[in-house]
Amino acid sequence: MNIFQLGVESALESLRSSASGLTSTEASRRRAEFGPNRIERAIRTPIAVRFLREFTHFFAVILWLAALLAFVADLGEPGQGMRTLGLAIVGVIAVNGLFSFWQEYRAEEAFLALQRLLPQEVTTLRDGAAARIPAEALVPGDIIFLEAGDNISADCRVIEAFALRVNNATVTGESEPVARNAGAVADGDILRSRNALLAGTTVVSGSARALVMATGMRTEFGRIARLAQATEEAPSPLQRELSTLSRVIAVLAFATGVVVFAIGESLGISRWANFVFAIGIIVANVPEGLLPTVTLAMAMGARRMSARNVLVRRLPSVEALGAATVICTDKTGTLTENRMAVRTLYRSGGFVDAATLSSGSGSWPARFLECARRCHDLKDTGRRGARWLGDPMEIALVEMATPFVPDEAPKIDEIPFDSERKRLFTVHRTANGPVLYAKGAFEMLLPSCRWVADAAGRRPLTRQDAEAFTQAQSSMAQKGLRVLALVHRDLPEPYDPARLEEDLVLDALVGLEDPPRPEVPAAIERCRLAGIRVVMVTGDHPQTAVAIGREIGLLSGSDPLVVTGDQVRRMSDAQMWAALEAPEVLFARVGADQKLRIVTTLQRHHSIVAATGDGVNDAPALRAADIGIAMGVSGTDVARQAADMVLLDDNFASIVRAVEEGRAVYDNIRKFLTYILTSNVPELVPYLAFAFFNVPLALTILQILAVDLGTDMVPALGLGAEKAEPGVMDRPPRPRDNRVLTPALLARAYLFLGGFEAVAAMAAFFFVLPGEGYVAATAACLGAIVVMQMVNVHLCRSDRESVFKSARRWNALIMAGMAIEVVLMLLIVYTPAGNTVFGTAPISAHAWLFMLPFAATMLVAEELRKGVVRAVVQ
Numbered sequence: 001m002n003i004f005q006l007g008v009e010s011a012l013e014s015l016r017s018s019a020s021g022l023t024s025t026e027a028s029r030r031r032a033e034f035g036p037n038r039i040e041r042a043i044r045t046p047i048a049v050r051f052l053r054e055f056t057h058f059f060a061v062i063l064w065l066a067a068l069l070a071f072v073a074d075l076g077e078p079g080q081g082m083r084t085l086g087l088a089i090v091g092v093i094a095v096n097g098l099f100s101f102w103q104e105y106r107a108e109e110a111f112l113a114l115q116r117l118l119p120q121e122v123t124t125l126r127d128g129a130a131a132r133i134p135a136e137a138l139v140p141g142d143i144i145f146l147e148a149g150d151n152i153s154a155d156c157r158v159i160e161a162f163a164l165r166v167n168n169a170t171v172t173g174e175s176e177p178v179a180r181n182a183g184a185v186a187d188g189d190i191l192r193s194r195n196a197l198l199a200g201t202t203v204v205s206g207s208a209r210a211l212v213m214a215t216g217m218r219t220e221f222g223r224i225a226r227l228a229q230a231t232e233e234a235p236s237p238l239q240r241e242l243s244t245l246s247r248v249i250a251v252l253a254f255a256t257g258v259v260v261f262a263i264g265e266s267l268g269i270s271r272w273a274n275f276v277f278a279i280g281i282i283v284a285n286v287p288e289g290l291l292p293t294v295t296l297a298m299a300m301g302a303r304r305m306s307a308r309n310v311l312v313r314r315l316p317s318v319e320a321l322g323a324a325t326v327i328c329t330d331k332t333g334t335l336t337e338n339r340m341a342v343r344t345l346y347r348s349g350g351f352v353d354a355a356t357l358s359s360g361s362g363s364w365p366a367r368f369l370e371c372a373r374r375c376h377d378l379k380d381t382g383r384r385g386a387r388w389l390g391d392p393m394e395i396a397l398v399e400m401a402t403p404f405v406p407d408e409a410p411k412i413d414e415i416p417f418d419s420e421r422k423r424l425f426t427v428h429r430t431a432n433g434p435v436l437y438a439k440g441a442f443e444m445l446l447p448s449c450r451w452v453a454d455a456a457g458r459r460p461l462t463r464q465d466a467e468a469f470t471q472a473q474s475s476m477a478q479k480g481l482r483v484l485a486l487v488h489r490d491l492p493e494p495y496d497p498a499r500l501e502e503d504l505v506l507d508a509l510v511g512l513e514d515p516p517r518p519e520v521p522a523a524i525e526r527c528r529l530a531g532i533r534v535v536m537v538t539g540d541h542p543q544t545a546v547a548i549g550r551e552i553g554l555l556s557g558s559d560p561l562v563v564t565g566d567q568v569r570r571m572s573d574a575q576m577w578a579a580l581e582a583p584e585v586l587f588a589r590v591g592a593d594q595k596l597r598i599v600t601t602l603q604r605h606h607s608i609v610a611a612t613g614d615g616v617n618d619a620p621a622l623r624a625a626d627i628g629i630a631m632g633v634s635g636t637d638v639a640r641q642a643a644d645m646v647l648l649d650d651n652f653a654s655i656v657r658a659v660e661e662g663r664a665v666y667d668n669i670r671k672f673l674t675y676i677l678t679s680n681v682p683e684l685v686p687y688l689a690f691a692f693f694n695v696p697l698a699l700t701i702l703q704i705l706a707v708d709l710g711t712d713m714v715p716a717l718g719l720g721a722e723k724a725e726p727g728v729m730d731r732p733p734r735p736r737d738n739r740v741l742t743p744a745l746l747a748r749a750y751l752f753l754g755g756f757e758a759v760a761a762m763a764a765f766f767f768v769l770p771g772e773g774y775v776a777a778t779a780a781c782l783g784a785i786v787v788m789q790m791v792n793v794h795l796c797r798s799d800r801e802s803v804f805k806s807a808r809r810w811n812a813l814i815m816a817g818m819a820i821e822v823v824l825m826l827l828i829v830y831t832p833a834g835n836t837v838f839g840t841a842p843i844s845a846h847a848w849l850f851m852l853p854f855a856a857t858m859l860v861a862e863e864l865r866k867g868v869v870r871a872v873v874q
Helices: 008-014 024-034 047-057 058-076 080-113 219-228 237-266 271-285 290-307 317-322 355-359 366-374 392-402 442-448 463-480 520-529 541-553 564-569 573-580 592-604 614-623 639-643 650-676 680-694 703-709 713-720 744-774 773-797 810-831 832-838 845-874
Strands: 123-127 129-134 143-147 153-168 202-214 310-312 326-329 341-347 350-353 411-415 423-430 433-440 449-454 459-462 480-491 505-511 532-536 562-566 585-588 608-614 627-631 645-647
Touching: 008 153, 024 423, 047 058, 047 080, 058 080, 058 237, 058 271, 080 153, 080 703, 123 290, 143 153, 143 680, 153 713, 202 564, 219 592, 219 614, 219 713, 237 271, 290 310, 290 317, 290 639, 290 650, 290 713, 310 366, 310 573, 310 650, 317 650, 326 592, 326 650, 341 392, 341 463, 350 355, 350 541, 366 480, 366 505, 392 480, 392 505, 392 703, 433 442, 442 449, 442 480, 442 505, 463 480, 463 505, 463 541, 505 541, 520 532, 532 541, 532 585, 541 562, 541 585, 562 564, 564 585, 564 592, 585 592, 592 608, 592 614, 608 614, 608 650, 614 627, 627 639, 645 713, 650 680, 650 713, 650 744, 650 773, 680 703, 680 744, 680 773, 703 713, 703 773, 703 810, 703 832, 713 773, 713 810, 744 773, 773 810, 773 845, 810 832
Parallel strands: 326 532, 326 608, 449 505, 562 585, 608 627, 627 645
Antiparallel strands: 123 129, 123 143, 143 202, 153 202, 310 645, 341 350, 341 505, 411 423, 423 433, 433 480, 449 459, 480 505
């Protein structure tokens, strides 16, 4: 038998304790044996290692190699700009690595606070006397005192209770308080035992003495925390994409360099000169600006999400949320408002909607309002906005009735609520003498009722009345409402305390619920249109979950599949997947390991899963999901620490708005990737022409650098800051195996747009070369690339939409980028410093005019291509 199945005396003996607690000596010995009562942090990657990771991932390694090759080339031929190029690439790596590390480190440190959920001090019995000690000093066998509002600091077995109710939501996911008492139980499951208290939960009402039976990582809280720590984080879809993209770029760049070197060798070109040209081609093919642009695009997406009440902790999750195919969402606080409210009332004569009371219409029984206002066990904190401390249902009733019954008659007697009686009695002194008010489970109060309230006051309760009330109670329960009966009795003066529970007047039944957030139904519909499946995974009762699911539009069929945590535990993998494939399914009464299994099963079948949660029990699933989303208002520190992002308003609708931002980030990455890769072609062609056709080199290394890390950067960031295109939430999520760098994108960038730019660049070079000389011709080649890119940035704003339509959406960063491009080109071409650094010379106005027809031709050709794509797709 475990400790919950034992009586109080046997439970104390099993831990070698007593009703007077432990001695200080014994407590010290046990602390040495069991360790401090705290949640141990997982072994964290050293900060130095995390710092170095930002500089050693695959794309950074490519840039390091490019920089190394530039330095090697500079050793052989100093003064060609290779050293400057190498230093610039190292600067790119450093700035990007420092920015990424700072962003991650700042978010990580803000949430490493596991211990905040546990109280700092507790009252315990030591050496037979009450003493306040640090929570960390608790050991198995200690006796602790608890009262309303206290956090529970260890797993305990109740040994004495007075009207005790606790909120276990942080560990079990149940939103409603549960009663606890000291009696032994037949089922020794700690999560279900009526005499068990869990670390990390709170006392809602009543008081208790409890025997500590587990501390620290041995508690249920600790077990879940360890499960969360042991769960490996999967790389985000974008991280996988960038890894693939890095390899593709590396292969293309180095393969091109090797081929050029081999051809040069066959043509008899000097080996060293050939090697330098090969390095130039490799560097020209590596988009040095890609890494900082991707990072900054995600940072800007994170900033936009923050404006929509979503705080991003890990940058890759910005894009990952846009790729989500399934959202596993909690119910309480996310789909609902996380507060109890009166929904309906049943009295003799029929139902009355709660809205009639708030609007001032309708007639509610006066004695019902008196009972709702006065019969409670709440603590008055005196604070604005959170005056009452206790059971949420009692708070809802008191707040509802206070405007109509502002004065609370003094309480002179009470029979407290307990899990066996399921009712609360209070006696109050009123101007007309003592009055008894009671509320509780209808089936427990009905046998004591002799009267029923009506318009005239009261009349005898008939069998027909009892049946009508019973049917009303059943109807409200089927809708997922919590039902309480409210009764009263005018007592004689003096009254007999032993005969309080008789001759009662049945006033009404009241149905309460945690109401759905008003914006959630529209958000659910948006998910449906966007091809995102929403699955409710809650610790609440199945009937409540189904009722809320129907109310918000998540469930529309007559027979949804409802799976409980116990059923999940017994299912095979095949049965689990079959359940998840049901058209409408929700999960209720689930624990931490079952929620984790739901997430991992979906991932094994190629779903990209976003999971929400607020409790300790949600942390393992949040960590395993592709995108873990914790609640910022009601969430525990454990859940927030495990998550990738945090909802600042706990609102499901904010997730849907963030999905839209995530999709925009993915689209924007493709936009600026097209933009950046396009300029690689006109940067590469001059080297090929020089190597194989004995053409003067039309573009120097430093001029390539001026494009990649100068003129292209701000317009690329402007593309990264683009708002979501119209209709982005009317299409399904991209397939999991869909790549950022697709053959179509490569063809458009390299073969189509890049081809136009290469022709324009070489044509400008040859146009200027005869009349203005070689140095001015290289400036013309550089200028042509910049002019073409100024047009290209607008072409890349959409791969289908006409440039004349997308231009209507104002983008200040793109316009600023174009202005910066003009200023930089003027500085490079028309100032002595620019001429010296970049090897340029001033060019005539005719040269600039010569470039414009090429830009116009590219624009017209791209418009024709987009028109064909739109016609084919439609």
